Amino acid sequence: MKAGxxxxxxxxxxxxxxxxxxxxxxxxxxxxxxxxPNVGVVNVPDPRLLKLEELVNPxxxxxxxxxxxxxxxxxxxxxxxxxxxxxxLGNIRECNAIIHVLRCFDNDNIVHVDGxxxxxxxxxxxDIELQLKDLDTVEKRLDKVKKAAKTGNKEAQVExxxxxRIRETLLAGKSARIVEAKNQDEEELLEAFQLITxxxxxxxxxxxxxxxxxxxxxxxxxxxxxKDENAEVIVLxxxxxxxxxxxxxxxxxxxFLEDLGLEEPGSSKLIRSAYQLLKLQTYFTAGVKEVRxxxxxxxxxxxxxxxxxxxxxxxxxxxxxVIAYDDYVAFGSEAKVKEAGKLRVEGKEYIVKxxxxxxxxxxx
Numbered sequence: 001m002k003a004g005x006x007x008x009x010x011x012x013x014x015x016x017x018x019x020x021x022x023x024x025x026x027x028x029x030x031x032x033x034x035x036x037p038n039v040g041v042v043n044v045p046d047p048r049l050l051k052l053e054e055l056v057n058p059x060x061x062x063x064x065x066x067x068x069x070x071x072x073x074x075x076x077x078x079x080x081x082x083x084x085x086x087x088x089l090g091n092i093r094e095c096n097a098i099i100h101v102l103r104c105f106d107n108d109n110i111v112h113v114d115g116x117x118x119x120x121x122x123x124x125x126x127d128i129e130l131q132l133k134d135l136d137t138v139e140k141r142l143d144k145v146k147k148a149a150k151t152g153n154k155e156a157q158v159e160x161x162x163x164x165r166i167r168e169t170l171l172a173g174k175s176a177r178i179v180e181a182k183n184q185d186e187e188e189l190l191e192a193f194q195l196i197t198x199x200x201x202x203x204x205x206x207x208x209x210x211x212x213x214x215x216x217x218x219x220x221x222x223x224x225x226x227k228d229e230n231a232e233v234i235v236l237x238x239x240x241x242x243x244x245x246x247x248x249x250x251x252x253x254x255x256f257l258e259d260l261g262l263e264e265p266g267s268s269k270l271i272r273s274a275y276q277l278l279k280l281q282t283y284f285t286a287g288v289k290e291v292r293x294x295x296x297x298x299x300x301x302x303x304x305x306x307x308x309x310x311x312x313x314x315x316x317x318x319x320x321x322v323i324a325y326d327d328y329v330a331f332g333s334e335a336k337v338k339e340a341g342k343l344r345v346e347g348k349e350y351i352v353k354x355x356x357x358x359x360x361x362x363x364x
Contacts (some may be wrong), residue, residue: 001295002039003202003274004095008122012105012206012238014038017070019241019267022243040071044275044282044293045268048325048355052284052291055332063284064293066275069095089133093194097277098201099270100126103237104218105208119205119218120225127175127197134195135170138163141193162186166195177201178229200277204270205234212237213261232273236266281354284325285309286334302350306360316364320346325355 005013021040044064045316053061071091092098102119142163148156164174175197181187190198203226205219215235223233237260244265257265275295282293283305296305302322307314323334325343334357337343352358 001280003097004069004071005099007101011101013101016238016253037362040068041065056286056289062292064295104205130196131170134197138167201231205235206238283356305352312364313362315363318361322359343356
C-alpha cells in the first residue's frame with residue numbers, strides 16, 4: 001500500500017518527500033528535477049506505541065509504516081505524453097492514494113512552471129490531465145462492453161451503465177471518485193477499472209513559514225474549491241519542515257516548533273492522514289522481546305490480521321486474545337488486565353479494532 005506525491009513541477013514535492021523519509025531526493029529550482037520516482041518507507045507517528053513501550057519495556061519497538069512515492073512533476077498535455085506524462089501517469093496508477101501538493105506561497109526566487117502562483121489553476125491542470133487519461137481508458141472499455149451488452153449479456157449491461165456514468169462525470173470536468181456505486185457489483189467494477197481519479201486524495205497546501213499555523217488566502221481558496229470532493233486539506237510549510245528535520249536533537253526541533261506555534265511537525269500529521277487515506281489501521285503485539293505496530297486494512301478480521309505476521313497464523317488460526325488499548329493503559333500490564341477480566345477471547349469473525357493489543361493462537 002503506497003501513497004504517491006503529485007503536483008506540478010517545482011511546487012515542493014521532493015522537498016516534502018525528504019521531510020517524510022530518510023531518502024534524500026534531489027531538490028532543485030527547475031522543472032523535472034525528479035524523473036524516476038523515489039520511494040521511501042516512512043514510520044507512522046503513534047503515541048500509543050510509546051506508551052506501550054513505557055509499560056512493557058521491550059527489547060525493541062517497531063512502528064507501523066507507509067510507503068511514500070515521489071513522482072515526477074506533471075504538465076499540461078501529460079495525458080497525450082507531454083513532458084514526462086506517460087511515465088508520471090504510469091507511476092501514479094500504481095499508487096493506492098494521492099498526496100497532491102499545491103504551491104500556496106509567493107517567492108520571486110522560486111520559479112513557477114506557469115509563471116504565476118495560482119493553486120486553483122494548478123489543481124485544475126493536474127485534474128484535467130488525470131481526467132483525460134481516465135476518459136480515454138473508459139471510452140475504450142465502453143466500446144468493447146457495448147457490443148456484449150447488445151447481445152443481452154446482463155453483466156455487460158451493468159458495466160456499460162456504470163461506464164456511461166463515469167464518462168459523463170469526466171466530461172463534466174469532475175473526477176471519477178464522486179461516482180457512487182449502486183451495489184456491491186459496481187463497487188467491484190470500480191475497483192477493477194483502476195482509474196486514476198477514483199483514488200482518494202489529500203491536498204497539501206505548501207505555504208511559507210508565516211502561514212504554517214493559520215494558512216493564508218490561497219489555502220482558503222483551495223478549501224472552498226474542494227469542499228464537495230470528500231477530500232482532506234492539510235497546511236504545511238514544507239521548506240520550514242525541511243529545516244526542522246536538519247536539526248540534530250529532539251529538543252532543538254521542539255523549540256523550533258514552539259516558536260512557530262506548532263505542537264508537532266506537520267509532516268507527522270500528514271503521514272497519519274496518508275495512512276488513514278489508504279484505509280489502514282493499526283493493531284499491536286506487546287511482549288518483552290518486542291512491542292510492534294502492525295498495519296491492516298480497516299474491516300479486517302482476526303485471521304486476516306494474524307496473516308500479516310505470518311501466513312501460517314491465518315491458515316491455522318484458532319483464536320485471538322484481545323485487550324483494548326485503553327484497558328491496557330488503565331491497568332498497566334497484561335497480567336492486571338487478565339485479573340480484571342478485561343482480556344477477551346475472539347474467534348474468526350471478529351473485526352479488529354484500531355489499537356487492539358492482540359495475541360494469536362494457531363495450529364498448523
